[in-house]
Amino acid sequence: KCNLFAKDIRRGFGFKKQNDQMDVTAGQNNYKKIKLFLIFFYVLLFLSCTQQDGVKSVSLQYRGNKAISVSFETGNAQDLKIFVRGEAKTSVLGDIKSLGHKHSFTPIVPFSAGQSYEIRKGEKNLALFKVKNQSNLDPPQLINIFPSKDTVPENLLKLYLIFSSPMQEVGNALDFIRVYNETEQREDELFLKLEKDLWNNDHTRLTLWLDPGRIKTGLIPNKLRGLPLKKGNSYTLTVSDKWKSARGIALPKNYTKRIVAGKRDDNMPNILTWELSSPRANTKDALRINFGESMDAVLAIESLRILFQGEFSVGGNYRLDEQEEVILFTPVNNWKKGTYDIISESKIEDLSGNNMNHLFDTNTADLKDSFLSETHYKRSFIVQ
Template sequence: MDVKKRHNIRKEIKVGLVFFCLVLIAGCGRDEVTIEQLDYESEQVVGVTFTTAMNVEQLRVFVGEESQTSVIGVIVSQNGQHSFSPVIPFTPGQTYTLRKNNTEVLASFTIPELEGIEEVALLAIYPQLDTVPENLLKMYFEFEAPMQEVGNALDFIRVTNETDGMEIAPFLRLESELWNKDRTLLTLWLDPGRIKTDLIPNREKGLPLRAGKTYTVAIDSSWKSSRGVRLKKGYTQRYYVNERDDQKPKLDQWHIERHKDAFQSLEIDFGEPMDAFLALETIRFYDKNKQRIDGRMNLRANQSRLHFVPDSLWTGTEVEIRVESRLEDLAGNNLERRFDRPVLEGESAIDSPKVLSMKYKLTQ
């Protein structure tokens, strides 16, 4: 091979290497993402603006550095810039990442904490009593402010079997959590599949809670409100688990008493603790003309008594108390059926709503 030919081969190799390096550098540059700014509206961060040369259809926004919780939103591109707008404003104090193909982190940004806002309190954990049945169905968590909409509530709640010294997972994990419209009240179900004795989860795993044991429910103080404010502190609720409750509430055994106070209030004794929020939703009072009597209701005596104070003094000699049949005790037994019951062939598993009534003479 002559010198000229060898020179040409070397020249071609050099040109090829230079081209390969340029392609590699260009490829690396295409995968770069630069955060330009956070977009604000009424003190809330409602978007993030970024630049990149890559195809933005490959990008997704995730909560945190490692979680698989993606943020739902849209990307709008204009004049070489791209803006991601989440369906729900970003949470103050939370870090988010932009990832390629859902895995490779290309950029991250943290939403600034809001200043001058006091910490949020957990107002109550229900049931508000220290002993619950083995087949307890639901728990409620009431907050003084709307809570964040990222992640899962169960990431901040820990349940420990104190008797055996082990952490357990009794709650049913749902994709769409059960919050009220203000996002201040969370309902958690203990796994119904493990409570119903004729289902496979019950036979394989047993009940979420066991009679004779003590459990602690702990709430992590890192849980934040929708404005990024942490809880004031961690909270705990301790329960001793009693025997199973497989009896439905008996309306005809309720005891009604009239108080001789300034408002002549009434008190219903259920004879057992009832579901705190269903009791307030399902019981109403009416006069002899079928007109509803407005007033204030609250639960007493470990959720086993309902105290009703009318807005005005009673008229007439009789009051009608109407109760929706969906009212439940702590084990989910309602006024019509037990929760743990077999569904017979041709029978609906869902109760048809009914309104039951009882009358009380005010002259008693």
């Protein structure tokens, strides 16, 4: 583009190419003036073209204590990416917006405090910036690992890690998680490595799937390698203290959890077998629902609601108890006398991924015709 533009300028000032030399149609004085102008113009044009990939005026924008975006100027922002300094492959996920030569990059998760980042095009580093340190902030905590019980079905489907604050998403979460098979004295790979980790919106809950292909009987991974967990074996899961929050603060310690593989679970949850307490009218007694087994902690909270007289939604708080075998519902207002319904979405699951419509492992021929398709199930109780 620069070369073509220069040719256009030469034509505009009356240059003609004859016998590999340039002739000027105007007089000698005009020739000198034009020559000086062209020299000046070519210098500017050269600087403009060579600086298209340059980056300048880099500045961070903060919201409270979080660095939420970085702005910069460059002639061409196409193919620019942001990397943690020293990270070779995985760029920071986010969106870039441009207005002329001014650009702004907003990461999905705020930049990490104290961390340095590079703006790159291909293999070329164009600029470096560092987020201010916020070492006075509290470190993140791993506050829960679900299921919370140690003994789980050998066909366990997934685990959840719950953090006190948003965590970084650099590389893969499994880089910070180690599983040691205590029984066989070796490290094990239990979890399915995904291209993108499964975080909730605020990056405080991570879902870890055990390989479904190894859990479903009849599939090739299951035939070749068997279940991720072997019945009777015990395992130690360790979450590394090298893992940092989105603010760049590392976990204060390694966290560990013991896992023992118990018997297989091939039963679907059934709302009719749940044990219910009887809250009293004119009180805020908690309704106690005992599932009879540990349930998927996230889906148990998301799947339930309470209706009064079949149509009025009852507001309140749901809290898991007794290693996710029990959920306690405390209403915002006092219970009224009358009939209530517990409505459960059919997606509610036990620890093996079995829901109210079908078993997770559905490869057995005699189960294929027994699928249900209900979206909700109901169970009534009376408050007196």
